[in-house]
Amino acid sequence: MSEQKVYTTNPNAKRLQLIDLEKVYPNKHGADVHAVDRINMDIAPGEFVTLLGPSGCGKTTTLRMIAGFEKPTGGDIRLGGESIRYLSPDRRDTAMVFQTYALFPNLNVYDNIAYGLKIKKLTRQEIQEKVMGILNLTGLMGLENRHTNELSGGQQQRVALARALVMEPGILLFDEPLSNLDAKLRIQMRTEIRKIQRAVGITAVYVTHDQAEAMSMSDRIVILKDGRIEQMGSPKEVYYSPVSEFSANFIGTANMLHGKVVGKQDDGISVSVLDMEISGIKTDREFVVGDECTLVIRPEACTVQEKGLLSAKVVFSTFMGSYQLYELEVGGNRFTVHENNPKNQHIYETGETARIELDVADIHAI
Numbered sequence: 001m002s003e004q005k006v007y008t009t010n011p012n013a014k015r016l017q018l019i020d021l022e023k024v025y026p027n028k029h030g031a032d033v034h035a036v037d038r039i040n041m042d043i044a045p046g047e048f049v050t051l052l053g054p055s056g057c058g059k060t061t062t063l064r065m066i067a068g069f070e071k072p073t074g075g076d077i078r079l080g081g082e083s084i085r086y087l088s089p090d091r092r093d094t095a096m097v098f099q100t101y102a103l104f105p106n107l108n109v110y111d112n113i114a115y116g117l118k119i120k121k122l123t124r125q126e127i128q129e130k131v132m133g134i135l136n137l138t139g140l141m142g143l144e145n146r147h148t149n150e151l152s153g154g155q156q157q158r159v160a161l162a163r164a165l166v167m168e169p170g171i172l173l174f175d176e177p178l179s180n181l182d183a184k185l186r187i188q189m190r191t192e193i194r195k196i197q198r199a200v201g202i203t204a205v206y207v208t209h210d211q212a213e214a215m216s217m218s219d220r221i222v223i224l225k226d227g228r229i230e231q232m233g234s235p236k237e238v239y240y241s242p243v244s245e246f247s248a249n250f251i252g253t254a255n256m257l258h259g260k261v262v263g264k265q266d267d268g269i270s271v272s273v274l275d276m277e278i279s280g281i282k283t284d285r286e287f288v289v290g291d292e293c294t295l296v297i298r299p300e301a302c303t304v305q306e307k308g309l310l311s312a313k314v315v316f317s318t319f320m321g322s323y324q325l326y327e328l329e330v331g332g333n334r335f336t337v338h339e340n341n342p343k344n345q346h347i348y349e350t351g352e353t354a355r356i357e358l359d360v361a362d363i364h365a366i
């Protein structure tokens with residue numbers, strides 16, 4: 001579990017525990033909204049955890065309860081082992097980076113970053129040392145006298161990050177911080193944020209609906225659905241061992257076949273699917289013979305060729321540079337396949353029949 005893994009040597013970094021945390025919004029028509037439905041999490045000091053899920057699944061509400069902007073209707077929040085549930089936001093040792101940056105437009109970069117330190121009544125000298133250190137860390141050195149309206153979106157986001165970091169909080173909270181940036185800058189900034197978070201060794205909870213962002217940044221990902229945790233694990237765990245079709249679809253692309261369990265072995269299960277029987281399929285579930293199951297197969301696990309396990313019809317074939325993108329029909333199911341190094345392969349065109357070869361080890365049953 002997470003508490004055994006060491007992520008940081010920073011003594012300020014704090015462990016975060018959410019215990020049966022709940023937020024119910026009353027609805028005047030009687031149907032209460034369970035925005036957050038008794039979730040549990042244990043996040044280690046210095047760990048980077050992303051809350052991922054579709055709009056309305058409870059990401060922002062969870063984050064705002066951690067920050068203290070929203071009151072839980074049940075459960076507890078512990079930071080560094082102590083309950084912060086009833087503390088006001090300014091007494092929580094948390095700092096938040098917002099999607100909209102929320103900078104002070106009338107202050108320059110330096111004063112935006114120094115603002116919280118002035119309120120804490122640090123000396124001029126201390127403030128200057130801390131702000132200069134953070135400007136350096138976030139790549140803002142030289143911009144300290146600029147007004148925030150003279151900055152690009154990426155620079156404004158850095159100021160927002162710097163302003164949060166300078167307070168040396170026990171945990172850093174991010175609510176979709178990159179949503180207002182263009183695609184290229186978003187990719188650049190996610191690496192940047194991750195590098196800075198690692199360098200400081202601070203605990204981070206990051207909210208996004210972008211699975212690529214979650215995959216590339218996180219130590220662990222929490223997939224939320226309707227206010228509940230659908231799955232929690234490292235990017236590799238959620239990608240290779242999804243617990244449900246929802247998880248499999250939410251992270252990456254998933255090809256699925258529906259079948260029936262016909263046998264069990266030490267190394268996996270046998271499944272009857274598309275008039276075949278495939279043995280040695282790995283699973284994390286406790287199936288019994290006769291159960292329905294879904295086989296999840298990732299696009300890059302498949303190759304389109306003359307011989308192979310599954311017969312298929314090419315519905316769409318297109319050159320994507322580093323790979324050939326195929327859409328195929330496999331026994332009434334739609335498959336996506338990424339064929340790497342297309343220049344070394346025979347290319348199947350739309351309308352052709354082919355077979356899909358795959359390693360049974362690449363199939364995961366749920």
Ligand SMILES: Nc1ncnc2c1ncn2[C@@H]1O[C@H](COP(=O)(O)OP(=O)(O)O)[C@@H](O)[C@H]1O
Nearest residue numbers: 025033035053054055056057058059060061062
């Ligand atoms: N202030 C509020 N009053 C009533 N319902 C709310 C309020 N804030 C959020 N909700 C509802 O709670 C659910 C979760 O919202 P939210 O946490 O904002 O989701 P996300 O950030 O994942 O998109 C949604 O159904 C939303 O409509």
Ligand SMILES: [Mg+2]
Nearest residue numbers: 056059060061
């Ligand atoms: Mg939100």
